[in-house]
Amino acid sequence: MERRSFLKTTSVAALAATATSTAAQIIPPYKKSPRIAIGGIASECSTYSRIRSRLENFRVLRGEQITNSEQFTFLKRYDVPFLPTLVANAGSGGPISRDAYESLKAEYLGMLRALLPLDGVYCAMHGAMFVEGMTDAEGDWYEATRQVVGPDCLISASYDLHGNVSQKIVDNLDCITAYRTAPHVDRVENTMRATDMLTHCLRYGLKPSIVWATVPVGLAGEQSSTEWDPGRRLWAYLSEYNRQPGVLDVSQLVGYVWADEPRSAASVCVTGFDPALQARIAAELAQRYWNARAEFKFGSPTGTIRETIATAMAAGTQPVVISDSGDNPGGGGNADQTHFLQAIMKAGAKNVLIGGMTDKPATDACYAAGVGKTIPLSVGATLDPVESKPVKVNATVKYLHPVTDPAEGQAVIEFDGITMTLSSKRRAYHAAEAFRDLKLEPTAFKIVVLKCGYLNPTMKPLANPHLMALSPGAIDQDIPHIANKHRVPTFPWVQKLQYAPRPYRSVRSVRA
Numbered sequence: 442m443e444r445r446s447f448l449k450t451t452s453v454a455a456l457a458a459t460a461t462s463t464a465a466q467i468i469p470p471y472k473k474s475p476r477i478a479i480g481g482i483a484s485e486c487s488t489y490s491r492i493r494s495r496l497e498n499f500r501v502l503r504g505e506q507i508t509n510s511e512q513f514t515f516l517k518r519y520d521v522p523f524l525p526t527l528v529a530n531a532g533s534g535g536p537i538s539r540d541a542y543e544s545l546k547a548e549y550l551g552m553l554r555a556l557l558p559l560d561g562v563y564c565a566m567h568g569a570m571f572v573e574g575m576t577d578a579e580g581d582w583y584e585a586t587r588q589v590v591g592p593d594c595l596i597s598a599s600y601d602l603h604g605n606v607s608q609k610i611v612d613n614l615d616c617i618t619a620y621r622t623a624p625h626v627d628r629v630e631n632t633m634r635a636t637d638m639l640t641h642c643l644r645y646g647l648k649p650s651i652v653w654a655t656v657p658v659g660l661a662g663e664q665s666s667t668e669w670d671p672g673r674r675l676w677a678y679l680s681e682y683n684r685q686p687g688v689l690d691v692s693q694l695v696g697y698v699w700a701d702e703p704r705s706a707a708s709v710c711v712t713g714f715d716p717a718l719q720a721r722i723a724a725e726l727a728q729r730y731w732n733a734r735a736e737f738k739f740g741s742p743t744g745t746i747r748e749t750i751a752t753a754m755a756a757g758t759q760p761v762v763i764s765d766s767g768d769n770p771g772g773g774g775n776a777d778q779t780h781f782l783q784a785i786m787k788a789g790a791k792n793v794l795i796g797g798m799t800d801k802p803a804t805d806a807c808y809a810a811g812v813g814k815t816i817p818l819s820v821g822a823t824l825d826p827v828e829s830k831p832v833k834v835n836a837t838v839k840y841l842h843p844v845t846d847p848a849e850g851q852a853v854i855e856f857d858g859i860t861m862t863l864s865s866k867r868r869a870y871h872a873a874e875a876f877r878d879l880k881l882e883p884t885a886f887k888i889v890v891l892k893c894g895y896l897n898p899t900m901k902p903l904a905n906p907h908l909m910a911l912s913p914g915a916i917d918q919d920i921p922h923i924a925n926k927h928r929v930p931t932f933p934w935v936q937k938l939q940y941a942p943r944p945y946r947s948v949r950s951v952r953a
């Protein structure tokens with residue numbers, strides 16, 4: 442199973458060129474069963490957010506919780522066990538508090554030490570983590586990992602397409618791979634590329650290394666879809682390059698634009714055994730990406746909040762789905778901003794469904810009142826009361842989701858021709874199922890407002906049509922106008938920028 446998955450996702454030619462047996466032969470057993478650990482920390486942190494991810498905001502898997510989890514079921518396919526440490530995930534949000542990061546890191550490193558000696562480590566990451574008082578948090582994580590496991594251990598990391606890379610990261614890793622699709626529909630393939638590379642290299646005693654090139658382009662996540670050009674075209678090149686002998690993985694990352702730190706940029710990372718070839722590939726892809734920088738565009742018509750509401754109210758079709766894109770929790774938004782709610786109430790729009798307002802006090806009040814009751818509610822702006830203000834409504838409680846833990850509460854309320862979902866914690870209402878779970882049918886509404894960017898594959902066919910409001914928030918999509926203090930000169934803030942790709946080799950390739 443391991444062999445089949447490896448061949449499916451990476452280069453057959455690379456196998457033939459680098460291994461002692463060809464891909465057509467039976468893969469030999471390990472000379473000595475390798476000891477491979479798994480651990481990691483994943484979050485996508487907007488530095489423009491006022492909220493903080495604290496320890497209680499992380500989902501932390503420890504020990505066998507990792508290997509028994511659905512996310513890592515695929516590890517059971519390998520003929521060598523993965524030794525679990527700690528995998529922490531805070532999703533998308535604001536910066537991580539320093540205390541939370543240091544606490545999770547110390548626990549992880551302690552578990553790693555207890556597993557020594559190790560031949561390999563698989564790091565399950567995202568790549569856009571920002572920790573208070575720190576830049577390049579992933580670089581810090583890998584550097585600490587390397588110090589524990591030593592120079593001979595192989596470390597392989599899986600990344601989101603929206604991860605940021607640095608020289609420190611590359612210098613401490615041996616393999617890196619990132620999603621190749623946005624929206625991300627290749628999560629399993631991506632993580633398996635990272636573990637396939639690791640087990641393959643350990644089996645054959647190979648020492649891969651990374652060559653990377655940064656591309657100083659800051660791009661809104663919603664412009665980076667691989668479903669339309671230039672994203673579709675630029676990512677389509679990857680598999681061809683990946684087939685070349687001596688190449689294990691070719692990844693091209695958009696980067697995470699809402700982290701204002703020096704490493705925040707697009708990049709190309711090539712893992713393999715031929716640094717000269719890897720450098721050529723990195724340079725070619727980086728140059729193509731740079732050349733296409735002005736071509737990236739949103740996949741749907743955009744406008745201000747007021748413009749998109751006016752278009753939706755005048756439309757003869759339904760549901761007109763509008764993305765309240767600046768407040769999308771899937772990209773780091775709070776999901777508690779009220780700019781859109783205020784505007785749509787002012788416009789007098791009726792038969793509207795608004796999905797995804799996070800408000801614990803209001804949700805608790807709905808549970809306390811019960812279904813059918815009409816109560817005065819203050820809605821929104823509980824996580825960040827500075828960016829927007831709460832809205833006072835008289836709301837009828839239409840539905841309460843049955844839960845045992847109040848932190849998981851979800852309510853449906855109705856007021857002034859508007860139906861709205863409330864939730865105790867930040868939650869994405871991107872898929873049609875998220876509404877159907879609450880007994881709501883999106884197609885029954887004239888206007889559906891989602892705190893999202895590009896549409897989820899289940900929502901896309903329902904939108905008639907889709908509009909994207911360039912609304913304020915922690916992930917404001919109006920990139921040229923967001924603050925930019927810590928980046929190197931980067932497009933689009935600097936329009937006239939000279940750029941020539943300069944691929945950098947990992948110090949580990951020099952060592953090898």
Ligand SMILES: [Zn+2]
Pocket residue numbers: 601602603625
């Ligand atoms: Zn992403």
